Amino acid sequence: MSLRIVVTVKYVPDATGDRHFADDLTVDRDDVDGLLSELDEYAVEQALQISENSDDDVEITVLTVGPEDAKDALRKALSMGADKAIHVEDDDLHGSDAIGTSLVLARAIEKAGYDLVISGMASTDGVMGVVPALLAERLGVPQVTLLSEVAVADGTVSGRRDGDAASEQLQASLPAVVSVTDQSGEARYPSFKGIMAAKKKPVASWDLSDLDLEADEVGLEGAYTVVEDATERPARSAGTIVKDEGEGGKQLAAFLASQKFI
Template identity: 60%
Template structure:
């Protein structure tokens, strides 16, 4: 899961080119709530006792993302928090998360389709590659029969049915099932659930392998988005409105 700036707030960049996470409130990425929901559904449908662990990496405030997942129903949480991680790109992030996943030794990793701040959508595939596990991404529906995972991807022109054996990495879309709201009982129970905090030493990683210095991409310059311009007003007092509207739609390639 990822702790991201709230999309309803004012978002921007810090002087070092990274996302400003202190100038606005943060929250659990909305798309990752679908991953939590799918995890809980699979756990509830299983005949075995299943533990749902919420994993995130980020600064101290990222613990709020785990808190939300626990309130929704996750069993426990792991927060990878280390100052040397700051500024990591997708490659560095996947390196840290893959190391944490190996330590947890799960049967199945479930993620959202993308984060609402970076919107890259590459982490599931990167985790699959680093772990050497099959990656079933962008799933709309999910079925788990024993250790066989089957998903359906719905595209614009066709649907794909994809199957793999566990362990596997799964990413789900915002069409996979509406996330549940945390009830009062779960909110109270979440206060007693275990949350572990790990750093790079716990994962056996060197500081020079992650962080801004190790990132292969750098934001060189940022500029605020220009304000929206006033729309064009056409007065149809002489019957020319239809022609003006057609001209506008054609020029903008809307028709």
């Protein structure tokens, strides 16, 4: 038997960089370095572990929607061990929200063929966490989300979801969509051999026409959500220096009380 896994990944701005909005109030991705979303690395890792623990022939495809530089996220996933990649790139995708992105991903997943879709719990830029559920709805398959443990056997995906007060054991018949948390296991670091092998792995490039989508279904024009206004965070002001001349403790307590910390 064979198992086709599609892992959705996202190319996001580096959280340590100086991030801000562009003139159209979308995230400015030109002035900051990008990388594979850390939370998506856990999804890639879980796909690789499923492959390593399976007696079936497993094929792992990584899929991203984004600009030209988003190929860097795919290369990282391929160097970790994924088999092939799909990059959906189209100028009309600029400004797509989670709903539009899920539409593009669903069409690409259907075109690629799949048994299991694995996503990270959220992206590190938007942090909405709704795309896995939207994907499951669009694909018409079960969703098992926020898993910290995943396994596939006998046509079923199962896993553990950890809550604040209890843990749940969940399962669903394939095909299905799952999302994994950052507690699912440390993602492996690409080896030199993996990096070199990634250069020879196939990367398909699709646009909206390949997915039978029109420009007004995605992008800013088709977005259900929009940023109407944004104000840049003010620069951090100088702190208050307390000189301890015997009354430092009282001054510190008074300051904390004035800020309603105590």
